[in-house]
Amino acid sequence: MSECPWYPNYLKKVSINMKVYYQILLFGLLLLSIYSCSSKTDKQILIYAAASMTDSLNEIVTEYELRNPDVKINFNYGGSQALAAQLNQGAPGDVFISAGYGPVGFLLNSDKIHLKSISQIASNKLVVVTRSSSKMPTAIEDIQNINRIAIADPDLAPAGSYAREALRNIGLWEDLTEKIVFAPDVRATLNYVRTGNVDAGIVYYTDALSVPELVKHDLISQSSYGTILYPAVIIEDGDTIAEAEALIEFIMDDFSKTILQKHGFILPSYE
Missing domain, CATH: 3.40.190.10 (Periplasmic binding protein-like II)
Known part of the structure; x- marks a missing residue:
């Protein structure tokens, strides 16, 4: 049977809360699988990232793990609003890289989660x-x-x-x-x-x-339309803040800038 092109319109009628609930449930099961298969000596960093960053971040993180073999990085890619909603409802995470400041602003205004070190990495x-x-x-x-x-x-x-x-x-x-x-x-x-x-x-x-x-x-x-910026924030919870900060620094260094440009991203000005 061929795909029905109008099926996505059905999503408009589904409540956002239900979408987020099922996303958290499915991702929680995936997370349990990932962590159970990883070495207990690895430092685990979980990144929530906009789907549009998939290719560039995968390439950057592959290099980062080669340079830091004691660190294991896992991803949850998706729409930034949906990811922010998951984090706000208690899903575990260490770093959030959003497409646009709106989802980050939503979390900053929440009393359920605390963020630090907002860095603009691309547009x-x-x-x-x-x-x-x-x-x-x-x-x-x-x-x-x-x-x-x-x-x-x-x-x-x-x-x-x-x-x-x-x-x-x-x-x-x-x-x-x-x-x-x-x-x-x-x-x-x-x-x-x-x-x-x-x-x-x-x-x-x-x-x-x-x-x-x-x-x-x-x-x-x-x-x-407004400038499309990609802020990265660290979630202040757990014992991975130092590792998360080191990762953000790597994402903003010359190696990562080259990867981001290769994938078409515009680099921010730090002047």
């Missing part, structure tokens, strides 16, 4: 992606002629919030509402386009680079 931009067989848009207004357009769910991932903000400011959101298909995160958005379940998607530039067969269209003015 990004939005692009439109299509399959090579699709009719190529030459201006952002051309997406009005596309039947189905995927974006990340704005309630779960900042990529969707930025996409919605851009379309509203450009004046297209109301006209496109019936054509929008929500995906859980930006990587799922790419997959909907790649598999033909939708005709186009709006994603981060860095994620678009991870699927070479898709065509990238740089049509969305960066003035139509």
Whole structure:
């Protein structure tokens, strides 16, 4: 049976609390499996990170673990809002790398969790992606002629919030509402386009680079949405703060900057 492209719209009707509950339950089972298989002498660091950082962080952490063999790093990738909600509801974690400051601000305003050492590690931009067989848009207004357009769910991932903000400011959101298909995160958005379940998607530039067969269209003015920043924060709980601080320093050093740039990220200015 082929995938139903409209299934993601059903997610709009499911409460965010239920989504987060099941995400925590499933991730908790995964976490138990990971920790039971790791050496008891390893220092465990658990990173919650925006899905758009997957490729670059995996590469950076592989090198970090080679240089620090007594440290084992595990990941929970996903939409940043959903990850922040998991942490706020008590899920264990040591580092949170968000796409956008909104999810970090949510945690800073919570009395259930304490954060420290906010560091800006990168920034990004939005692009439109299509399959090579699709009719190529030459201006952002051309997406009005596309039947189905995927974006990340704005309630779960900042990529969707930025996409919605851009379309509203450009004046297209109301006209496109019936054509929008929500995906859980930006990587799922790419997959909907790649598999033909939708005709186009709006994603981060860095994620678009991870699927070479898709065509990238740089049509969305960066003035139509807020600056896409990636803050990294350390969670003040447990005995891994020193290791987490060392990891953040490594993510911001020259080796990691080269990896981030290779994957299309824009480096922040520290002046």
